[in-house]
Amino acid sequence: MANLRFGVVGCGRIGKLHINNLLNNIEGAEVVAAADPMLDKSGAREWLAQRGITNASTDYMDVINNPDVDVVMVCSSTDTHCEVSMEAVKAGKHVFCEKPIDYDIAKIKALLALVEEKGVKFQVGFNRRFDHNHKAVADAVKAGKIGEPHYINVSSRDPEPPPASYVAVSGGIFYDMMIHDFDMVRYLSGSEAVEISAVGSCLVNPNLQEESGIPDVDTAVVTMKMANGAIATINNSRQAVYGYDQRVEVFGS
Numbered sequence: 398m399a400n401l402r403f404g405v406v407g408c409g410r411i412g413k414l415h416i417n418n419l420l421n422n423i424e425g426a427e428v429v430a431a432a433d434p435m436l437d438k439s440g441a442r443e444w445l446a447q448r449g450i451t452n453a454s455t456d457y458m459d460v461i462n463n464p465d466v467d468v469v470m471v472c473s474s475t476d477t478h479c480e481v482s483m484e485a486v487k488a489g490k491h492v493f494c495e496k497p498i499d500y501d502i503a504k505i506k507a508l509l510a511l512v513e514e515k516g517v518k519f520q521v522g523f524n525r526r527f528d529h530n531h532k533a534v535a536d537a538v539k540a541g542k543i544g545e546p547h548y549i550n551v552s553s554r555d556p557e558p559p560p561a562s563y564v565a566v567s568g569g570i571f572y573d574m575m576i577h578d579f580d581m582v583r584y585l586s587g588s589e590a591v592e593i594s595a596v597g598s599c600l601v602n603p604n605l606q607e608e609s610g611i612p613d614v615d616t617a618v619v620t621m622k623m624a625n626g627a628i629a630t631i632n633n634s635r636q637a638v639y640g641y642d643q644r645v646e647v648f649g650s
């Protein structure tokens with residue numbers, strides 16, 4: 398198979414993680430271009446050069462217009478995902494976009510319509526579907542080992558909260574963090590939510606809303622009823638003092 402050539406937009410925390418994974422763990426993957434407006438201030442230009450990526454720009458359109466790029470990895474801040482993805486799809490590139498695509502359903506639908514029209518591949522960064530522990534649960538459910546799923550419980554707790562500047566454009570805990578757990582509940586139940594309720598508090602950082610400028614919370618619980626009758630609960634914390642903690646339980650018939 399010919400090598401796949403990637404261009405990475407956004408060289409912060411997750412962009413660097415994806416670049417390292419592409420370079421070290423994915424056979425046939427090449428990273429041929431990268432972009433980030435903060436390249437020269439954040440030290441990312443040197444970081445990229447150390448990995449042989451010298452085609453680095455502060456303008457993401459340079460990645461999109463690069464004829465050597467087959468796949469655009471959208472790893473920039475959340476508020477840029479839809480715009481960058483739109484431009485990449487328009488240019489006929491395949492796209493891997495970090496979650497969430499956008500905060501506005503109409504914009505997401507317009508993007509997905511363009512993806513269909515252009516016939517390109519588009520993947521969103523729901524990495525937990527590929528985590529072997531979560532996948533083992535999903536496989537057991539699919540194989541009917543637990544009967545009909547009655548109850549799904551997802552606990553998702555980060556080791557430490559992100560900086561206020563990240564939260565400000567993240568869309569808040571439900572778009573930014575619980576989105577993985579909503580995806581997991583849909584994946585495990587094979588069904589869509591028909592009822593939902595949520596509660597949240599600022600317990601990790603009581604000043605979160607003033608510091609981020611958005612009405613966010615750092616601790617939240619959601620209950621969902623799915624179309625097939627299954628009931629799900631999700632709990633999120635931005636700070637588990639003992640470290641990263643991800644669990645799923647599916648209780649069946």
Ligand SMILES: NC(=O)c1ccc[n+]([C@@H]2O[C@H](COP(=O)([O-])OP(=O)(O)OC[C@H]3O[C@@H](n4cnc5c(N)ncnc54)[C@H](O)[C@@H]3O)[C@@H](O)[C@H]2O)c1
Nearest residue numbers: 407408409410411432433435457472473474475495496522
């Ligand atoms: N799937 C996951 O589990 C997971 C984990 C972490 C982050 N993410 C997602 O990845 C995205 C980035 O998160 P992060 O933690 O790397 O944040 P970050 O703040 O560390 O990095 C974001 C980078 O994007 C750059 N950027 C901003 N505007 C840009 C533009 N127009 N063009 C190119 N680059 C631009 C910034 O300069 C910064 O370097 C977020 O949307 C987040 O939701 C997903």
